[in-house]
Amino acid sequence: MNNHEIDYKLYGDDMQFVEIELDPKETVVAEAGSLMMMEDGISMETIFGDGSSGSAGSGGGLMGKLMGAGKRMLTGESLFMTTFTNTGSGKRHVYFASPYPGKIIPLDLSQYRGKIICQKDAFLAAAKGVTIGIEFQRKLGAGFFGGEGFIMQKLEGDGLAFVHAGGAIHRKSLQQGEVLRVDTGCLVAMTADVDYNIEMVKGVKTALFGGEGLFFATLRGPGTVWIQSLPFSRLASKVFAAAPQTPGGGSKGEGSITGGLFDLLGGK
Template sequence: MNNHEIDYKLYGDDMQFVEVELDPQETVIAEAGSLMMMDDKIKMETIFGDGSKQGSGLMGKLLGAGKRVLTGESLFMTTFTNEGTGKRHVSFASPYPGKIIPMDLSEINGKLICQKDAFLAAAKGVTVGIEFQRKIGTGFFGGEGFIMQKLEGDGMAFVHAGGTIHERVLEPGETLRVDTGCLVAMTGDVDYNIEFVGGVKTALFGGEGLFFATLRGPGRVWIQSLPFSRLASRVFAAAPERGGSKGEGSVAGGLFDLLGGDRR
């Protein structure tokens, strides 16, 4: 294997975190800000890119970091290395309610394509790059962007998503339409494109957006029931400053809203 072999354990149900077990000198890489806790004797270091090409010189490191900028991520990632003599543990948490999906890249032909904000952590040696979609319509209307993240290697990687996660195995030629925000990840052999919903009334008043992600097998896809963008928009719309109710669950709250009262 080119990647470090790491063991892990998932905790929780809807607010999960993953605990990674590191042998001496083993390293895991993670998105900046995802750390929850770590044992003593673990060295934390900030690096350019994913650290998979440390010997490629300054230009190679800058190129790897520049690819992350294109996906909207930070220039930097964080490595956690066990510098002790025994096993040590480091834990990473999801940034919002949902699930963490462990992916063994060696079992999916060494490549996973995912939303730009889905990556959480991975064994050192996993390359975190960008995936350009072949068709330009995906770039203009894809919702999650023309550029998606690409994880390559033969080790473990962890991605997170909102709500409930559903995995679908697509047979050759089988097609699945997915809301663009609900697509979490797919294997590299899935054909991905954007398709117009169709019908003026459906597009304008359907409330489901103008475009679908069209996935065509063979391959595996992972779908999330609650994209963070959907959750955030509902919270934003319900905020009192935006005209939302101040007392959603009470009769008194509704009465105060009707009369324009202030309950402070």
């Protein structure tokens, strides 16, 4: 096995966090900013890329690290990742939290032929040795018009990886030739054998007034897909639309009794 063998435990329901148990010298790599807490005896190191070919100070070569960092820039992620290594003599624990309401999905890559393709912002953490790269959709049209679903991440290796998704998660196994059409933002992850494409919504009225955008992802089996009920982009748009749009950015207490009286009295 090339990846570090880590143990884990999930806590919570709608706002989950994961506890990862590290034996001495074991390492987990995570997105910057995902750390919740860690026990004494764990050392942190900021690195370029995913650290699969060595840390920032050893191995991999400068060009390899720069290429890895450049690929992460294309997905909109940070140039840097953080490794957490148990430098003590006994077991230690490190904890990573979900960035918004949803679920954490543990994926043993060895059970999925060593590769999972996921949304560009879904990755949370993984065992040291898992490679985090980018997966381009083969058809050029999907690249220009596919929205969220075009540039996706690929996780490769034989160890554990953790991805995060919003709302409730539905895992669906597709049979040979079975087709599933999904909103591009709702697709969380899929196995590498799923045939993936972007299709335009048919019908001008549907495209203009349907409220679901102009494109959706077409997934053709065989393979396994993970679907989320609440993409972060959808959550953010609703929060932004509901936010009070006052000149000073202040709130008039919308939704409260005092806010309603303030409006009736002509307050500004």
